[in-house]
Amino acid sequence: xxxxxxxxxxxxxxxxxxxxxxxxxxxxxxxxxxxxxxxxxxxxxxxxxxxxxxxxxxxxxxxxxxxxxxxxxxxxxxxxxxxxxxxxxxxxxxxxxxxxxxxxxxxxxxxxxxxxxxxxxxxxxxxxxxxxxxxxxxxxxxxxxxxxxxxxxxxxxxxxxxxxxxxxxxxxxxxxxxxxxxxxxxxxxxxxxxxxxxxxxxxxxxxxxxxxxxxxxxxxxxxxxxxxxxxxxxxxxxxxxxxxxxxxxxxxxxxxxxxxxxxxxxxxxxxxxxxxxxxxxxxxxxxxxxxxxxxxxxxxxxxxxxxxxxxxxxxxxxxxxxxxxxxxxxxxxxxxxxxxxxxxxxxxxxxxxxxxxxxxxxxxxxxxxxxxxxxxxxxxxxxxxxxxxxxxxxxxxxxxxxxxx
Amino acid sequence: xxxxxxxxxxxxxxxxxxxxxxxxxxxxxxxxxxxxxxxxxxxxxxxxxxxxxxxxxxxxxxxxxxxxxxxxxxxxxxxxxxxxxxxxxxxxxxxxxxxxxxxxxxxxxxxxxxxxxxxxxxxxxxxxxxxxxxxxxxxxxxxxxxxxxxxxxxxxxxxxxxxxxxxxxxxxxxxxxxxxxxxxxxxxxxxxxxxxxxxxxxxxxxxxxxxxxxxxxxxxxxxxxxxxxxxxxxxxxxxxxxxxxxxxxxxxxxxxxxxxxxxxxxxxxxxxxxxxxxxxxxxxxxxxxxxxxxxxxxxxxxxxxxxxxxxxxxxxxxxxxxxxxxxxxxxxxxxxxxxxxxxxxxxxxxxxxxxxxxxxxxxxxxxxxxxxxxxxxxxxxxxxxxxxxxxxxxxxxxxxxxxxx
Numbered sequence: 001x002x003x004x005x006x007x008x009x010x011x012x013x014x015x016x017x018x019x020x021x022x023x024x025x026x027x028x029x030x031x032x033x034x035x036x037x038x039x040x041x042x043x044x045x046x047x048x049x050x051x052x053x054x055x056x057x058x059x060x061x062x063x064x065x066x067x068x069x070x071x072x073x074x075x076x077x078x079x080x081x082x083x084x085x086x087x088x089x090x091x092x093x094x095x096x097x098x099x100x101x102x103x104x105x106x107x108x109x110x111x112x113x114x115x116x117x118x119x120x121x122x123x124x125x126x127x128x129x130x131x132x133x134x135x136x137x138x139x140x141x142x143x144x145x146x147x148x149x150x151x152x153x154x155x156x157x158x159x160x161x162x163x164x165x166x167x168x169x170x171x172x173x174x175x176x177x178x179x180x181x182x183x184x185x186x187x188x189x190x191x192x193x194x195x196x197x198x199x200x201x202x203x204x205x206x207x208x209x210x211x212x213x214x215x216x217x218x219x220x221x222x223x224x225x226x227x228x229x230x231x232x233x234x235x236x237x238x239x240x241x242x243x244x245x246x247x248x249x250x251x252x253x254x255x256x257x258x259x260x261x262x263x264x265x266x267x268x269x270x271x272x273x274x275x276x277x278x279x280x281x282x283x284x285x286x287x288x289x290x291x292x293x294x295x296x297x298x299x300x301x302x303x304x305x306x307x308x309x310x311x312x313x314x315x316x317x318x319x320x321x322x323x324x325x326x327x328x329x330x331x332x333x334x335x336x337x338x339x340x341x342x343x344x345x346x347x348x349x350x351x352x353x354x355x356x357x358x359x360x361x362x363x364x365x366x367x368x369x370x371x372x373x374x375x376x377x378x379x380x381x382x383x384x385x386x387x388x389x390x391x392x393x394x395x396x397x398x399x400x401x402x403x404x405x
Numbered sequence: 406x407x408x409x410x411x412x413x414x415x416x417x418x419x420x421x422x423x424x425x426x427x428x429x430x431x432x433x434x435x436x437x438x439x440x441x442x443x444x445x446x447x448x449x450x451x452x453x454x455x456x457x458x459x460x461x462x463x464x465x466x467x468x469x470x471x472x473x474x475x476x477x478x479x480x481x482x483x484x485x486x487x488x489x490x491x492x493x494x495x496x497x498x499x500x501x502x503x504x505x506x507x508x509x510x511x512x513x514x515x516x517x518x519x520x521x522x523x524x525x526x527x528x529x530x531x532x533x534x535x536x537x538x539x540x541x542x543x544x545x546x547x548x549x550x551x552x553x554x555x556x557x558x559x560x561x562x563x564x565x566x567x568x569x570x571x572x573x574x575x576x577x578x579x580x581x582x583x584x585x586x587x588x589x590x591x592x593x594x595x596x597x598x599x600x601x602x603x604x605x606x607x608x609x610x611x612x613x614x615x616x617x618x619x620x621x622x623x624x625x626x627x628x629x630x631x632x633x634x635x636x637x638x639x640x641x642x643x644x645x646x647x648x649x650x651x652x653x654x655x656x657x658x659x660x661x662x663x664x665x666x667x668x669x670x671x672x673x674x675x676x677x678x679x680x681x682x683x684x685x686x687x688x689x690x691x692x693x694x695x696x697x698x699x700x701x702x703x704x705x706x707x708x709x710x711x712x713x714x715x716x717x718x719x720x721x722x723x724x725x726x727x728x729x730x731x732x733x734x735x736x737x738x739x740x741x742x743x744x745x746x747x748x749x750x751x752x753x754x755x756x757x758x759x760x761x762x763x764x765x766x767x768x769x770x771x772x773x774x775x776x777x778x779x780x781x782x783x784x785x786x787x788x789x790x791x792x793x794x795x796x797x798x799x800x801x802x803x804x805x806x807x808x809x810x
Contacts, residue, residue: 016575021800044806045581053809060804068800074574076800081582099810162709163700169479170421170706176450177486181702276681295568296698297586301575303799304567305709394708395426395473395481399465401449404458405504 003036003328004130006103009050010058011043012075012138013082013109013116017152018303019314020138021076023108025069026318027136028058034326037104045078046109047116051092070311073303084116090123097124097131104132106321110139110150111358114333118357121331132330134321135353138314140300142192145359146351147335151317152300154310154386157196159295159302160185160240161387165200167293168207168238169394175236180227180282180290183208184275186299188244191215191363193299195375196383197240200391207238214244215363216372218253223278224285226373231288243273253277307388313346320348344385408441408733409535411508414455415463416448417480417543418487418514418521422557423708424719425543426481428513430474431723432541433463439731442509450483451514452521456497475716478708489521495528502529502536509537511726515544515555516763519738523762526736539726540738540758543719545705547597550764551756552740556722557705559715559791562601564700564707565590565645566792570605572698573612573643574799580641585632585687585695588613589680591704593649596620596768598704600780601788602645605796612643619649620768621777623658628683629690631778636693648678658682712793718751725753749790 008031012020024042031037042056043049056077058065069076084090096102105124107117114135121133137144140156164183171181185194191213198211209230212218230237245253253274275292282290313336320334333356337349367379384390413436417425429447436442447461448454461482463470474481489495501507510529512522519540526538542549545561569588576586590599596618603616614635617623635642650658658679680697687695718741725739737755744750772784789795 012578016578018571041809042802045578048581049806054806055809056802056804057807058802061802065800065802068798071797072574072799073571075578076802077578078580079578079582081579096809163703163707166423166478166708167702167706169477170702173417173421173450173480173482173484174486175483176453177484291701292699293701293703294697295700295703296696297572297575298568298698298700301572302568303571304797392476392709393473394477395470397447397461397463397466397470397481399461401454401459402462404446404460404501 003325004103005036005038006101007039007041008037008104008106009041009043009055009102010106011046011049011108012077012079013046013107013113014079014139015110015300016074016079017138017140017300018073018155018306019152019311020074020108021069021072022311022314023136023138023151023318024076025066026315027106027322029066030319030322034322042077046080046082047084048080048082049078050096051089053096070315071303071306073301081112083112084119093120094123094127094129097129102131104325106134106136108136108138108318110137110141111144111360114144114353115357117333118353121353132325133353134324134330135333135356136317136321137333137335140193141187141190143190143361145356145361148338148346149336149386151310151314153192154307154313154388155303155305156193156300157199157383158307158387159299159305160193160196161199161391162305163293163295164197164207164238164240165391171207171236171238172205178236178291179231179288180237180239182275182278182290182292183238183240184243184273184292184294185240187214187242189214189360189362191242194240194242195363195367195379196387198375199380199384199387202393205234208240209234209237210239210373211375212239212241212245212373213363213368214242214246215368217248218245219248220281224281227282228286231286241274241278245274307386309386309388316348324350408730409508410441410443411506412444412446413442413509413511414446414448414460414507415511416451416454416513417482417484418451418512418518419484419544420515420705421479421484422543422545422705423478423560423711424557424716425513426474426477426479427716427719428541428543428556428723429481430471431720432511432727434471435724435727439727447482451485451487452489453485453487454483455501456494458501475720476708476711478706486517488517489524498525499528499532499534502534507536509730511539511541513541513543513723515542515546516549516765519549519758520762522738523758526758537730537735538758539729539735540761541722541726542738542740545598546592546595548595548766550761550766553743553751554741554791556715556719556741558597559712559793560708560710561598561705562604562788563712563792564704564710565598565601566604566796567710568698568700569602569612569643569645570796576612576641576643577610583641583696584636584693585642585644587680587683587695587697588643588645589648589678589697589699590645592619592647594619594765594767596647596649599645599647600768600772600784601792603780604785604788604792607798610639613645614639614642615644615778616780617644617646617650617778618768618773619647619651620773622653623650624653625686629686632687633691636691646679646683650679712791714791714793721753729755
């Protein structure tokens with residue numbers, strides 16, 4: 001494809017991550033250096049901004065923006081969850097591209113966003129409008145296919161891993177008072193982030209002791225048995241559960257607790273998750289106390305604990321999307337490709353947008369133990385490099401308790 | 406008081422903090438250097454360990470324990486929530502002290518623990534048993550009197566401040582999809598930690614927009630009015646609420662949501678807080694969506710985000726408790742004293758145990774705004790130095806959105 005002179009339109013979409021701005025920084029840095037690109041426009045709130053013709057002129061921003069974006073959480077351009085469905089929306093977009101000489105389009109996002117990106121690339125091709133379109137993967141859910149992992153996941157995984165092992169120490173210290181802690185972790189369909197709760201565990205006492213992913217049917221009886229077994233042995237139990245766990249009928253466990261709320265309504269809302277229900281279940285059936293840790297959006301926003309590897313890869317992925325334009329490559333999502341060999345090394349690759357749009361990548365069987373209540377050693381090997389600096393080895397007393405006179 | 410040769414007994418009590426082990430490290434380091442101290446015993450799970458005669462012989466631990474404890478979250482010795490009430494417990498303790506030549510007693514904890522510490526110092530004096538007893542303050546709640554602040558608070562405050570402003574960016578980015586985020590923060594009686602949510606805020610857009618502390622009666626009508634006003638203006642609202650907010654009848658707001666749970670019980674449990682209730686209230690009355698962030702014990706355990714100032718002060722407070730023994734000073738709690746002058750500087754002081762036992766220190770009026778829904782500039786001045794390194798200044802686009810053709 002010939003490289004036309006024109007403007008670039010970039011957007012961020014879906015739930016933010018601690019490093020989605022690092023990808024924007026990569027796009028910006030590279031686009032500024034590409035001679036064919038004149039203006040760089042940032043869509044205000046993703047594709048909604050394009051539909052409303054509202055953009056930021058990023059060419060006018062101070063030069064230090066690129067550096068600042070590297071550690072700024074959430075989406076500096078604003079995000080959205082808009083799904084393109086109506087014919088008139090496509091017409092609107094095509095008009096916008098034409099009227100403003102948009103020849104380069106970059107969308108940074110997850111599954112739904114790659115679908116949007118694919119639809120736009122298809123639209124341009126079908127209507128013979130010359131525009132290059134590339135996607136940059138982003139999601140703490142790590143559920144995009146083909147790429148080794150998704151920028152954003154490593155940082156959220158780092159937060160989840162550190163929070164689990166550190167608040168696990170809290171529970172262990174309080175075991176004469178508390179019994180169970182339930183950590184409710186994001187991920188409606190894929191359990192990658194919940195699986196990452198294991199990464200700080202070095203010994204049996206360390207949290208977590210049990211992990212439940214949406215990839216397995218959640219069985220309450222088995223769950224209670226698991227909890228009781230750990231409690232009998234250690235005196236405390238730290239459980240990591242994905243918000244998306246479901247029973248054999250496909251019902252979200254979180255929806256059960258919504259059965260009767262203070263207003264008498266039955267409705268799953270953003271406030272409902274399985275944690276509160278399971279805490280009550282444990283109290284009811286096992287007679288022991290359970291707390292719920294539910295950091296919510298903090299787990300996808302806490303840039304202060306971002307993985308350095310993740311920040312760097314997110315930046316490079318943003319750069320790659322524009323470099324591909326320079327190389328004449330369009331209609332792809334940038335992928336991260338893990339190099340062979342002992343040392344962790346990531347190279348930038350690509351996958352056709354049509355192969356990634358709406359495809360979900362679940363935690364594979366080899367990463368889940370046979371009982372379906374923990375992860376395997378193979379998962380550790382896959383995931384540990386993504387969270388950046390190693391989890392510290394915290395102090396444990398070497399000596400056993402002694403009996404005084 | 407003469408300095409007797411003998412053994413030291415140290416314990417950690419109450420809810421852990423990210424730096425309570427740093428205080429233990431300070432005690433250990435100093436006690437090892439004090440010639441009169443022979444063995445250093447650590448109570449297993451606080452005073453419960455003393456009652457059960459179960460201790461760790463810390464004299465036998467590897468030398469690197471002190472360094473490792475500086476960044477290890479929660480209580481390495483184990484903690485408890487045991488309140489001394491029975492006469493026979495005092496007899497048991499006195500016997501233990503005598504039988505094992507315990508001449509030095511250090512207890513690291515909050516309000517209840519200082520009460521325990523005070524009772525033990527009184528017991529020794531009344532029964533003419535020569536033993537020196539000092540307390541080391543510890544609590545993320547920051548509610549001990551006399552001391553400028555409590556070790557542990559600065560680190561929890563740092564986590565709360567960073568989480569608020571960073572997940573606030575997430576909400577702001579998602580404002581075309583989400584409306585309200587409610588951050589439910591620890592503190593049943595005192596609102597210090599919830600107040601700290603403000604510390605990363607630099608402009609009107611930054612979170613939080615509203616803060617509700619237990620120091621003020623919570624009025625639902627006023628709350629809804631506040632939320633609506635911010636939402637009308639910005640399109641999103643980030644609310645920080647203390648778990649301990651109560652209505653004018655003294656009822657916990659969190660207890661309301663417990664009214665009808667899935668099991669048909671009315672009971673406040675460790676899982677109940679005001680967040681879920683308020684989210685439903687907002688949906689019901691204002692017709693807008695609200696999410697709840699409720700990190701639970703993560704906020705008091707996340708050593709990975711500890712304040713460096715806090716770690717250092719916690720260590721020095723532990724050292725001071727033992728140094729006071731060497732100086733013949735007993736029956737005091739170590740206090741942090743802020744030096745006069747522009748630069749933040751903390752010196753170690755002391756307060757008689759009887760003056761701190763069971764006294765709670767609330768957020769003063771001068772730190773709360775007139776409307777009772779935010780903190781004042783004076784609170785920023787007081788609190789900012791405690792959280793260590795400054796909160797980063799995240800990127801914001803300088804330009805306003807423009808309209809394309």
